[in-house]
Structure formats: C-alpha cells, structure tokens
Amino acid sequence: MxxxxxxxxxxxxxxxxxxxxxxxxxxxxxxxxxxxxxxxIASQESRMALEAINNAASIDEALARYPSNRFLKLMAMATTAALETSAASEKLSREIEPPALSRGITLAAASRGDLEALRRDLKIAETNATTFMPRYLALLKAERDRLENYALSLNMEKNVASRFMQDVDRRHAEIAAVISKMLAARAEYYRAYDKCVAALLAEFGIYKVTNGQFIFPIQYMADRYNVAANAMASAAQRATELEQARKILAQPALKGWEQIAGGG
Known part of the structure; x- marks a missing residue:
C-alpha cells in the first residue's frame, strides 16, 4: 500500500x-x-496618421478628423512648441539691441553727443550678441523637455518615441548651429558699425554731408569710413540670411513626421 x-x-x-x-x-x-x-494596432494608427497628413491641409485639420490619433497629437504639439520657441527666439533677438539702437539714427544728422551715445549702445549690443547663446539653448531645451514629457504621456511605442526625440535633437542641433552663426554675424555687424561711428567722431566737424552722403576732405578718411561701412553691410546681410534660415528650421518638416509615423 x-x-x-x-x-x-x-x-x-x-x-x-x-x-x-x-x-x-x-x-x-x-x-x-x-x-x-x-x-x-500601432501599424494601423500609423497608416491613419499618414493618410490624414497626406490628405489634410494642416496638422490641426488632420487631428480634427482623427482626434484620438496619438501620432497626430504628437505632431500637433511639436508644431505648437516649435512656433512658440521661434516666437520666443525672435523676442530674445530683439533684446540684443538697446531700445535707442533699435529705433535707429540718421548718422548724417547726428551730433557728437548722438554718436558717442550710439557707440555705447553698439558696445552693449555686441556684448549681448556674444553672450546670448546660452539663453537660446535654454529655449531649445525647454521645448525638448516639453515634447519628451508629452510623448511619454501619450504612451507612445518606444521605437516611435525614440525616433521622434532623435528628430527633435537633430532639428535643434541645426537651429543651434544657425543661431551661433547669426549671433557671430550680428556681433561683427555691431563692431563694423562702431568703426563707422568712430571714423565720424574722429573727423567730426571736418567732413561735410551732401544729399545724405559724407564728403571727406582727405581720401584716407573716406577709405577708413567706406571699409567699415562695407563690412557693416556685409555682416548685416549675413545676419538677415541666417535669421531667415533659423525661422525655416524652426518649422517642423512634415516629411520628418511622416517618416516617424511610418517607421522610416
């Protein structure tokens, strides 16, 4: 048993x-x-997002058609965040110059006191242009943190969230590079502008103004002013072109979002 x-x-x-x-x-x-x-389910959601993007005039319109689509929510947030960061960057750019400098001055009609005050403002602007980069980077970091937290709140698939943040980092790196060059161009512009004003102060009371043009009695005086004026114009053009490039990069590329949603 x-x-x-x-x-x-x-x-x-x-x-x-x-x-x-x-x-x-x-x-x-x-x-x-x-x-x-x-x-x-994720694949189907991706296809819906791609279809909505291709057929809609805007992300908001696509999101209105598929209000629960996480990819479209993420894209809408990314677009909004990018526009807000761009607006904050433009505001910061305006803060580089003291108010009096931003309003502009007619050099041909400026007094000695006006020119001396202008030089002080140009020194401030040049200093700001060379020290404001960390403030721009702080704006980009705030945008990145906001987007990363939002992606997590949507419970996105890890590979999608990873691709999304990689795209954000790539775009921010490109923007930061352009901003760095733009600030350098603006600093160069203020230095050249200051040399123009310094040339006028050195010859104040000697040169004449005819039809808005400076007439110097000696050629080397004219050459000194013209070299600075040409450098000033060249730097201003570069700064303007780089600012336009920054604005373009600040807009999230639709194709980039398509690749994220489609797993490309």
Whole structure:
C-alpha cells in the first residue's frame, strides 16, 4: 500500500508539472499574440496618421478628423512648441539691441553727443550678441523637455518615441548651429558699425554731408569710413540670411513626421 501511495504521489507531481508547462506555454502564446495585436494596432494608427497628413491641409485639420490619433497629437504639439520657441527666439533677438539702437539714427544728422551715445549702445549690443547663446539653448531645451514629457504621456511605442526625440535633437542641433552663426554675424555687424561711428567722431566737424552722403576732405578718411561701412553691410546681410534660415528650421518638416509615423 505504501508503494502504491508513493506511485500516486509521483503521478500527481508529474501531472502538476505537465499542467504548469501547458499554462506557461499558453501564457507565452497569449503574450506573443498580444504583442502582435499591439503592433497591428500601432501599424494601423500609423497608416491613419499618414493618410490624414497626406490628405489634410494642416496638422490641426488632420487631428480634427482623427482626434484620438496619438501620432497626430504628437505632431500637433511639436508644431505648437516649435512656433512658440521661434516666437520666443525672435523676442530674445530683439533684446540684443538697446531700445535707442533699435529705433535707429540718421548718422548724417547726428551730433557728437548722438554718436558717442550710439557707440555705447553698439558696445552693449555686441556684448549681448556674444553672450546670448546660452539663453537660446535654454529655449531649445525647454521645448525638448516639453515634447519628451508629452510623448511619454501619450504612451507612445518606444521605437516611435525614440525616433521622434532623435528628430527633435537633430532639428535643434541645426537651429543651434544657425543661431551661433547669426549671433557671430550680428556681433561683427555691431563692431563694423562702431568703426563707422568712430571714423565720424574722429573727423567730426571736418567732413561735410551732401544729399545724405559724407564728403571727406582727405581720401584716407573716406577709405577708413567706406571699409567699415562695407563690412557693416556685409555682416548685416549675413545676419538677415541666417535669421531667415533659423525661422525655416524652426518649422517642423512634415516629411520628418511622416517618416516617424511610418517607421522610416
């Protein structure tokens, strides 16, 4: 009888192991198909986002058609955040110059006191142009943190969220590079402007103004002023071109969002 009991106990243990194996296998299959279902849902959501982007005039219009689509929500937030960062950057750019300098001055009609005050403002503007980069970078970081937190709140798939943040980082790196060059061009502009004003102060009361043009009695005086004026114009053009490039980069590229949604 004891031997029979031992055999029965062994049989129950064997059956238990078999059942445990069956349950584990069933759970594994269930997890596998659940993962596949989630992938299919994500793929379908991606296709819906791509279709909405291709057929809509704007992200907002696409989101109105598919208000629960996470990809479109993320794109809408990215667009809004980029525009707000761009507006903040433009405001910061205006703060580089003291108010009097921003209003402008007619050099031909300026007094000695006006020219001296102008030089002081130009020195301030040049200093600001060479020290404001960290403030621009802080704006980009705030945008990045905002987008990363929003992507997490949407429970985006890890690979999608990763591609999204990589795209944000790439765009921000390009913007930062342009801003750095723009600030350098503006600093160069203020230095050249200051040299123009310094040339006028050095010859104040000697030069004449005819039809808005400076007439110097000696050629080297004219050459000194013209060299500075040409450098000033060249730097101003570069700064303007770089500012336009920054504004373009500040706009999220639609194709970039398509690639993120489509897994490209």
């Amino acid at each position: 004891a031997a029979l009991s031992v055999q029965r106990a062994k049989a129950r243990i064997a059956i238990a192991f078999v059942l445990l194996f069956v349950v584990a296998a069933a759970l594994s299959v269930g997890v596998y198909y659940l993962g596949k279902l989630q992938e299919n």
